[in-house]
Amino acid sequence: MALPLLLLLLLSFALASSYPRGAAAEPTLGVEFHHRFSDPVRRWAESRAHPGAWFPEKGSAAYYAALLRHDRDLRLRRRSLAAAADSELTFVDGNTTVRISSLGFLHYALVTLGTPNVTFLAALDTGSDLFWVPCDCQQCAPTPTFSFENQQIEFNMYDPNKSSTSQIVSCNSSFCDSQVSCTGASSNCPYTIQYLSDATSSSGILVEDVLYLTTEYSNSQVVKTPIVFGCGEVQTGSFLDGAAPNGLFGLGLENNSVPSILANKGLASNSFSMCFGSDGSGRINFGDNGSSNQSETPFNIDNQNPSYNISITGIQVGNSSLNYDFSAIVDSGTSFTTLADPMYTAITTSFNTQVQESRHQLDPSLDFEYCYDLSPGQTTVNLPDVSLATKGGSSFPVTDPIIALSNQQSVYGYCLAIMNSTNVNIIGQNFLTGLHVVFDRERMILGWEESNCYTAENSTGTLPINSSGASPSAASGPGSLDPEATKGSQNGTQITVVDTSSSYSSPLSASRSVLLVLFVLFFAVL
Template sequence: MTISLTAVVLLMTAVLMLSVELAAGYTFSSRLIHGFSDEAVSFWASKGKSMTWPKRESVEHMRLLLSNDWKRQRLKLGSQKQLLFPSEGSETHFYGNDLSWLHYVWIDIGTPNASFLVALDAGSDLLWLPCNCVQCAPLSSSYYSMLDKDLNEYSPARSSSSKHLSCSHQLCELGPNCRSPKEHCPYTVNYYSENTSSSGFLFEDQLHLTSVGGHEHQGSVLAPIVIGCGSKQSGNYLSGAAPDGLMGLGPGEISVPSLLAKSGFVPHSFSLCFGKSNSGTIFFGDKGPENQRRSSFVSLDGNYNTYVVEVQHYCVGGTCPKQSGFQALVDSGSSFTFLPSEIFTKVVTEFEKQMNATRLAIEDFPCCYKASSQGLLNIPSMKLLLAANQSFVIQNPMFTISSGQVSI
């Protein structure tokens, strides 16, 4: 199906004429006229300047207005930097339980390029791929009902742009354990999930990206990055999670966002946006609109190694229990929001005060309620109150377990 979009450009250019009358109380008055109107022509004529413009609403007229807008935006924004997204497309994918409830994106790596379906993880830094496999997840599409092609295994030997990362490199965390600074740098990453890890050796190679924005046409970008050649995975990475690799989006120096910023391609930022279907987009260098709400990250044990925000209150309905604040890790690899036990108790206590349903005990979900229809429940609103009085409203705080049973 082909979708055709018609773009409508709203253009406004104006000349402000200001007259000042020196009278009691100083009265100021102004008139606003369009910069390319007949009245503006008369104004410039009175100043001794002959100005002519194309016929109104003609293509030439619109081009003139658009050109003027570009000039104004350059003055206002300066040399705005481009945005980057994977050459396979900015769309992220969500496969539910089939791939462990993670968000994924297709990326191209190396020369010639090979495609990989990597999980996105804001809670870690390294981009690793199955490579020279000793212990990896199956890559055949026959194991994954939603895939129509086999997944790839990264081969440094087949990429002419691949290079070993030596133990002397500043990004080699395990360098001090090497016998020689010229040795190939090993890596091991342990994840929050129990007994889940990836290990192997580090390589440098090229990530294929597409640029958009700034004032340039869409183009291709080859960005040097560091890749973990993951020869041995364990835990969840052998049972459905990230079978074709994982892209760490954390603030560490070895992450893709950090390396793109260090190379000067984009600012040190990225955006992950998801819709109700859980699919979305990823852009590197995206700082979002100026009017968006913001909350600063805070340090954890004096370091900014992860994305942590300060939650001042967890509010239920119109009530924000005292001492309900905590620090929270922003992690795209987690499906649920986990609270410290003491905060959880306070929130549940207040939640039950405002609910009009009978509580049920269901394995793994202690806060479930019985109702003939979810629409009949008086479900209190919930929100996180962050620093600077910014709030994050929790959409649909209840989900259905089974017919007539819902859980917080």
């Protein structure tokens, strides 16, 4: 708080405490407010010989000029804050995201950090909070390069010693949640995150450096903001097998997630959106509050472990209505939807009775129980429509419930992309496909509407539009989803099966030189 404002508040309370009250009056506390150039404030400051106190002659040109300057600066401050709250931000390399099946079937975006800037291909995860990148690696993903769309992508490593804006976060920081592991208040703050996947974790120390974003839709401006993230020295489990080898971008509700930091700094409203297209390309925008046309359902907030948890009141599979009441976490960092029984058995068996293809275990390495053969030359399949009824009455459509399996010659089968879980329900990234999904953390609601994600006003960046590419082998995981769909009967969808081996290529730039302009917003209380 600026010193003149503090003195004004102290004066106001001092005057209030000496204000006379009648004996019969109810006890009250009154606070009188005075303008900084008023006579009471002048007398108070002069009686204490406050250094630096200056009062223009009342009624003089200087007096009115000072008042006008104060009002002007106040208006500019309010206007700047309003503009920041209304603006949408995205990564400086663009808002495009890309699904890469050989890297865990997750969506990735280019994220730029540090001075000089270094770019990372980070997985987008609404199921966790902390953003981390490989750094001073003791145990990280073993492959320094990655082949994608016939391009060789070199994954970067973060080095705090090579960034002039990097600072190590100490144990006495409010961002340090692992103080029990600290050796002292000034020691480096450690972090360890355990993920739902078996034996999957990331650990290291916390650092602070600048993240580069850009404003959307109007005059594009680079926004350079300090954030706290993990210097990931040791990764285990899935992070060593291909998932998120170049970093994980936490989008959760805790204060250390990037959306929380942007909102707390007033750079964007406390909301963000993601849209995952059926061809594997998507979009991400911070500060997106959605539209009046979207469907919505409230979050169930557990203050001890906050997550994007919603209530499901029923499941519709074709002509079958399944009445189940359960909660599920909306998690873009989980590739495929997982459901516990009895919901899992109910939805899979209902789906199985309404498809025409023969069920067959196509490959023992796949975790999907309900897979189906395609006949030679078959190009379409008839699927029952799947949707989730949510708390409040809105229907959450599942536009892409299957994954197609292919080899170098053709698509030979498909699977219902739902896995069985013992104790947790997760709406994974595949169930978010074909939807513009809004995580509104101010109103605490999830919003969605069907979208192809490619309207001109929300498409920027250089990641490839077609990210499906050739499907990996069955041993390495499921293949690409088919982007073509036309509605058939009221309770079914006819899917055109496409041979993904002919997908075209477009360049992906994972690292580039970026001309960065620092805009500093400085507010002074007169």
